[in-house]
Amino acid sequence: MATLTQPASLRAEMKARVPWYLWCCALAVTSVTIGGQWDVSWHRSIGRDTFWTPAHLAIYLCGVLAGIATGYLIFDTTFRKTSPLRESSVHVLGFTAPLGAFLCAWGGVAMLTSAPFDNWWHSAYGLDVKIISPPHALLVLGIFAVKIGALLLIAAAMNRAIEEGCLYGGLQALFLFVAGLTLELAMFFVMEHTLDIYLHRASAYLAVAIGPPLICAAAWKASRHRWAATWLAGIYMAVVITAILVLPLFPAAPKLGPVYQNVTHFVPPRFPMLVIVPAMVLDLLWSRIGAAKKVLVAAVSGPAFVLSLVAAEWPFANFLMTKAADNRFFATGMHDYGTPSWAASVTRHFVAPEHGWAVWPGLSMAMVYAAVSVWLGLTLGEWMRKVQR
Amino acid sequence: MKPARWLAATGLALACIAAPAHVGSPDVYAEGQAGPYQLNVVIRPPLVIPGVAEVEVRSEMPGITGIEITPVPLTGEASQHPPVPDAMTPAAGDSQSYTGHLWIMRTGSWQIRFTVSGAKGPGALSIPFPATALATRTMEPGMGAGLAGLGLLLLAGMVGITGAAAREAKLKAGAAVPQANRKRGYAVMAVTVAVLVSTVVLGNAWWKAEAAGYSGYVYKPLEMKAALEPGNVLALNLSEPGWLEFRKLDDFIPDHDHLMHLYMIRWPQMDAVYHLHPDPVTTGQFQLELPSVPAGEYRLYADVVHSQGFPETLMGSVMLPGIAGRALAGDDAAGQDAPVSAAGPAHGEQRFELPDEYTMVWKVPPSLTAKTPYDFRFELLDPQGKPARDMALYMGMLGHAAFVKTDGTVFAHVHPNGTMAMAAFMMANPQSGMNTAPEGASMPAMNMANAGSGLPSEVSFPYGFPSVGRYRIFVQMKHGATVETGVFDAMCGAPQ
Numbered sequence: 001m002a003t004l005t006q007p008a009s010l011r012a013e014m015k016a017r018v019p020w021y022l023w024c025c026a027l028a029v030t031s032v033t034i035g036g037q038w039d040v041s042w043h044r045s046i047g048r049d050t051f052w053t054p055a056h057l058a059i060y061l062c063g064v065l066a067g068i069a070t071g072y073l074i075f076d077t078t079f080r081k082t083s084p085l086r087e088s089s090v091h092v093l094g095f096t097a098p099l100g101a102f103l104c105a106w107g108g109v110a111m112l113t114s115a116p117f118d119n120w121w122h123s124a125y126g127l128d129v130k131i132i133s134p135p136h137a138l139l140v141l142g143i144f145a146v147k148i149g150a151l152l153l154i155a156a157a158m159n160r161a162i163e164e165g166c167l168y169g170g171l172q173a174l175f176l177f178v179a180g181l182t183l184e185l186a187m188f189f190v191m192e193h194t195l196d197i198y199l200h201r202a203s204a205y206l207a208v209a210i211g212p213p214l215i216c217a218a219a220w221k222a223s224r225h226r227w228a229a230t231w232l233a234g235i236y237m238a239v240v241i242t243a244i245l246v247l248p249l250f251p252a253a254p255k256l257g258p259v260y261q262n263v264t265h266f267v268p269p270r271f272p273m274l275v276i277v278p279a280m281v282l283d284l285l286w287s288r289i290g291a292a293k294k295v296l297v298a299a300v301s302g303p304a305f306v307l308s309l310v311a312a313e314w315p316f317a318n319f320l321m322t323k324a325a326d327n328r329f330f331a332t333g334m335h336d337y338g339t340p341s342w343a344a345s346v347t348r349h350f351v352a353p354e355h356g357w358a359v360w361p362g363l364s365m366a367m368v369y370a371a372v373s374v375w376l377g378l379t380l381g382e383w384m385r386k387v388q389r
Numbered sequence: 390m391k392p393a394r395w396l397a398a399t400g401l402a403l404a405c406i407a408a409p410a411h412v413g414s415p416d417v418y419a420e421g422q423a424g425p426y427q428l429n430v431v432i433r434p435p436l437v438i439p440g441v442a443e444v445e446v447r448s449e450m451p452g453i454t455g456i457e458i459t460p461v462p463l464t465g466e467a468s469q470h471p472p473v474p475d476a477m478t479p480a481a482g483d484s485q486s487y488t489g490h491l492w493i494m495r496t497g498s499w500q501i502r503f504t505v506s507g508a509k510g511p512g513a514l515s516i517p518f519p520a521t522a523l524a525t526r527t528m529e530p531g532m533g534a535g536l537a538g539l540g541l542l543l544l545a546g547m548v549g550i551t552g553a554a555a556r557e558a559k560l561k562a563g564a565a566v567p568q569a570n571r572k573r574g575y576a577v578m579a580v581t582v583a584v585l586v587s588t589v590v591l592g593n594a595w596w597k598a599e600a601a602g603y604s605g606y607v608y609k610p611l612e613m614k615a616a617l618e619p620g621n622v623l624a625l626n627l628s629e630p631g632w633l634e635f636r637k638l639d640d641f642i643p644d645h646d647h648l649m650h651l652y653m654i655r656w657p658q659m660d661a662v663y664h665l666h667p668d669p670v671t672t673g674q675f676q677l678e679l680p681s682v683p684a685g686e687y688r689l690y691a692d693v694v695h696s697q698g699f700p701e702t703l704m705g706s707v708m709l710p711g712i713a714g715r716a717l718a719g720d721d722a723a724g725q726d727a728p729v730s731a732a733g734p735a736h737g738e739q740r741f742e743l744p745d746e747y748t749m750v751w752k753v754p755p756s757l758t759a760k761t762p763y764d765f766r767f768e769l770l771d772p773q774g775k776p777a778r779d780m781a782l783y784m785g786m787l788g789h790a791a792f793v794k795t796d797g798t799v800f801a802h803v804h805p806n807g808t809m810a811m812a813a814f815m816m817a818n819p820q821s822g823m824n825t826a827p828e829g830a831s832m833p834a835m836n837m838a839n840a841g842s843g844l845p846s847e848v849s850f851p852y853g854f855p856s857v858g859r860y861r862i863f864v865q866m867k868h869g870a871t872v873e874t875g876v877f878d879a880m881c882g883a884p885q
Contacts, residue, residue, distance in 0.1 A: 047472070048492060087563040090553035093545065099558045106546045113539040116532065124526040125603045126437040134596050160562070255475070256492045257460045257499075258467030338494070340466065386559045 018170050022157065024069035025104060025150035026174055032062035032143050033181045036188055037243040037269060044267040044336030047256030051119060059139075060115060066146040067108025070101040077101075088160065088389045098389055100152030107145030114139035132192065140189055147182040151175060155222050155384045163388070172223055179219040179228070180235025186211035187236055187273065196270055196332065197344045199317035200353035202362020205306055208273065209370040213305050214377035216279055217286075217298075221381025226287055233279035240272035244331045254337035261346075263337040271320060271330050277312035278305040282374075294378045302371025306363060321348045409519040409608055410700035410810055412690065412800040414792070417518045418762050418851040419807030421818075423505040424512020426453060429851060430807075431762050432501060438522045438606065439494040444501060445762075446477060448485045452508035460491045463498040463517050463698040463816055474504060493520045496606065496633060498698040500817040515817035517809050519699050521608035525600060544585050552578035608632065615689055615707035620678065621714045625651075625691065627673040627703065638673040640696040644812040645784040647720070649675055650692040650802065652791055652863075655685045656706070658728035659795065662863045662874060665721050667691070680721060684711040690791075690800045698813035702800060717872075720784050722865045724874025729795050729861050734878035741875040746772035749864060749875030758884045759857050765790065765803075768847040769866045769873065776846035783867035785811075788848035791863040799860070803850045854881035 035058025042055045050056075074097040077083045089096045118135035154175045161168040187194070193207040216229035225231065247266040254263050281304050289297055319325055326333035335346055344351045354362070417432040427449035434442050444458055457474035461467070477487035493499060499520045505512040528536075556574030557566055609632045616624050627638055641648045647666040655661040661683055667675035675691075689705040717723055726741070734753075741749045748770040754763055767788065769777040783789060792801045801808055848866060864875040 047494070090557040092549035092553045099550070099554055102546070102550045102553065106543065106550060109539065109546070110543055113536065113543065117536055120528060120532060122437075123440075124437065124528070125599065126435075126439045126522065134592060134599065137592075156558075163561075254472040256494050257470075257472050258462045258465070258495060259470040259472050260467050262470070337472070383559075388561055389558050 018174060019157070021069045021073050021101070022150070022153055022174060024065055025146070025153060026178060028062040028065040028069070029147050029150060029178055029181045031058050031065065032146075033184055033239060035059035035061070036185070037239070037247070040191075040269065041243070041247050041266045042252075045252035045254065045263050045265070047254050047337060051115065060111060062146060063108040063111030063142060066104045066149070067112070070097070070104040070108070070149070073097055073101045074105060088156065090389050098153055098156055099387065100149040100154075100156060103149030103152060104146050105149075107142040107147075107149055110142030110145060111139055114142060132189070140185070143185060144182070147178055147185065150178050151182070151222070152384065152387060154178065156387045156389055159385065159388055172225060175223050176219065176225060176228060176231045177235065179215060179223070180232045181239070183212055183215045183232045183275070184236040184239050186215055187275070194273055195345065196317055196320045197349065197351045199313055199320075200350040202354060202359050202366060205310060205366045206362055206369060208275070208309065209302075209306055209366040210373055212275060213282070213301065213370045213373040214380070216282055217301070217374045217377025218381035218384065220283065220286055220290070221378055222384035224385070227283050229279035229282045229286075230276060233276035237272045237276055240269055241329075244268040244271065244329070248328070248331070248334065256337075259337045260340045261335045261337050267334050267336050268331045271325075271332070273309070274312040274316055275309065278308040281305070281308040294375055297378060298371045298375035301374040302369070303367040305370045305374070306367045310363065317350070321350070409521055409610065409702070410692075411702050411802065411808065412704060413794070413798045414801040414808070414855045415523060416760065416853060416855060417516060417808050418803075418853055419516045419809060420851045421514045421516065421806060422512070423503055423514035425509040426450065426505050426507060426512045428503065428505070428514060429762060430503070430514075430516050431853070432516060432518050434518055434520055434523075435493055436523050436526060438496050438520055439492060441490045442493050442501075442518075442520070444477070444489045444491060446487045446503065451485055453485065453505055454507045455505075456487045456489075457504045458489050458491060459502045459504070460493055461500055461502055462495075463500050463813060465697075471502065474502075496521050497635065498695075498813060516807070517698055517813035517817040522603070522606045523608055525604060525607065544589075547585060548578050548581045551581040605631075606633065610701050611636070611638070611703050613689065613691060613703040613705040615705045617707065617709060618676075621712050622676050623667070623679050623707065625667055625675040625689075625705070627675070635697070636695065636699070641669070641693045642696050642812050644692065644694045644700075644810050645786065647784075648693065651677070652690040652800070652802065653682070653687045654690070654793060655683065656688045656797070657795075658685070659793065659861045660728045661685070661723070661725050662791070662876070663721070663723045664789065664791075664863075664865060664874070666719070679709075679712050679714045680717050680723065681714045682709055682712045684709060688797060690802070692802050692810070694810045694812040698810070698816045700810035700813060702802070720872070722783075722872040722874050724863060724876055726876035729859070729878065734859075734880055739877050741877060743873050743875065745871060745873075747777065747868065747873055748774070749866065749873060751862070751864075751875070751877045753879070757854065757879055757881045759854050759881050761884065762851060762853045764849040764851055765862070766847060766849040767864050767866065767875065769868060770846070777868045778846070779868045780844035780846055781867040781869060782844065783865055783872055787844065788850070788864060788866045790850045790852075790865070792852060792854070793861050793863070794856070795859045795861060799855055801852065803852050805848055805850060807851050854879075857881055857883050
């Protein structure tokens, strides 16, 4: 984080330390990120699934860790009169603690509630073979709550450090790290709509236009970092590329049929979307017009995000369809065991591609979504920048 | 809940379940040779897909050291690429019994491959079964209450959090909460309540939409409408009720020589039964000229097998006048008995006197309980009371049996090697040669002592009643050129 920027007026001798509960939250969100990638690969490689797979445990460890850490923080702040956080706390249902702690704890409860719900869902409607289902939505909502709660805790600590004239580089780096993993989660949730075989359709860009611009804008505003969006996108891409490089190192074999592919090792995720391109465009744009009216910034940022993403991703998707991309880095030749040889992802063909003017209504809608998303993100970021408790 | 009540409830639930290959009887009971080992197999398919199938195996002889099971589609490219097999678990206290479970991921025609190792060397056997979603499970009240409680906690928590965010989050440490902030907090909490209520309503709609979408996967048999046409012709019109696209109306394959096996049972007396074989006329249409039948309402159960080995039992009914029709011919069979009554069926041994003075005998097991595998053994005696010596194969087998529950919720057409369709079994075991060799030849337990024709006078059917209740069993065996139909009654109870 050599490029992190801080006001020169802050005193170097007063460094804001990162408290233990923030490390716990960071560990929790890291755990769920690893668990999520591992779980999808598990489903694609081995197939057999129980609640007690290591990947599931890594996911739910997030809820447990965040729940226990912030739960302890809530009880400590509520019942220990000398707690240093007592003066910087809010009150919820009779308890006293920093706002982010409550949101983290809420996320932990939501995640743990989703576990029996998901288990029942499997018994009622079968094992889900898709990511977006009601119990998964509750799980993802819980994970988002943990992440946003962690961001609030960090932001409040960072804001207080600034008030006290302390250096806050560690907190800022941690904020960008957690925000980057939040972006990764947002991209993970729309994974089914952004597969490489769908990248010549407007729907893929519509899916990306909803969440990521909001997260980037909020993080840019709240973190006070010039390259916040770029950092977030870089962290997202680094996580996925790391998964691509690491997962196939471990052996795995399908334990379910039908088997169409000879899988011998964990199947990696698809190559990440080039979100870093629009993220850099947004950072550059905001460094120039970020102080202008939010509506104006959003109106410019929405189209900038979508058009720069399309400009980078559309030709890159062409490359992903070629044999040149069938290697360990881009990993387009590794398919899950249940993908038939005639499937588009194996034959490397776009599914229902859109050409010419047909793509513009969808992209126009994506620009509107992205603009609204940026406006919401800037509003959220402004508020987070002022959070003290 | 006591086991009996639980079983009764299960039975009630099953009564509402349509299962492919049979009606209300989804479990597969089978016998087969895995190399040198004679195996009795029970496959209990999952209620939902993807879901877990439970598998039970019992070997007739000791010496088996392990059994591995693998789920594989019956046909297509994936049938050539089995996943990693699972080792079955030996049952405690019974070295000849094994249990296991397998995930079945897709609707369609599947097989489970059993690979046996033991003192006599390796052996393999494949048992086919149709996998479909059979029903949607409802949420248990306890689970519902628990989730509702957690849901309310989450709702209350989120309202409190947003209120605190609006009221206090931006205040400096130790600062008092201004009145304006309190008002803003209440306003935000009110908005949050509205948003959360809307979210819950939308979430509920989403849940219902998902459930409705899933219900489209729940198995619906082909519809069959029957009508009597001039010339005593029974016309059967098949139609698609709107299930999955892979099912066709023009891809039926012969199952022991016929595209359709039709059981006509007079209802509700169940005192007359016909096993007939309509011929296809055009896509989705079958017909046959009826033999002589007494007047009454008839329940129709028609067994067909699709090209991928997916079996179905189609249901229908027809009201018939008394018909003086053609004589029974070919593989046709018919039988009559007294109407089924509320009286308890006989225990120990039931004897059914046939019109030509032959007798069919059923050695009734001491107890019959639901979901328990049994070998239903029937013997044909000649007029002298001795095992029939002129036994013949009936459509390539020693016998056919139909197990029909008297409330109409269960119908299962069973063969000596099990409940699966023979066409599917041969697809799963192409090496078995069963399309050319009689099944009876592989049945060492049969009574061969007086077998003048070389065939045993006894046949057994592996089967288990799916639910508690009263059943009528129609058994067909052949001697010389005569197909005999014996009728027996059974009462199935709950497990002790």
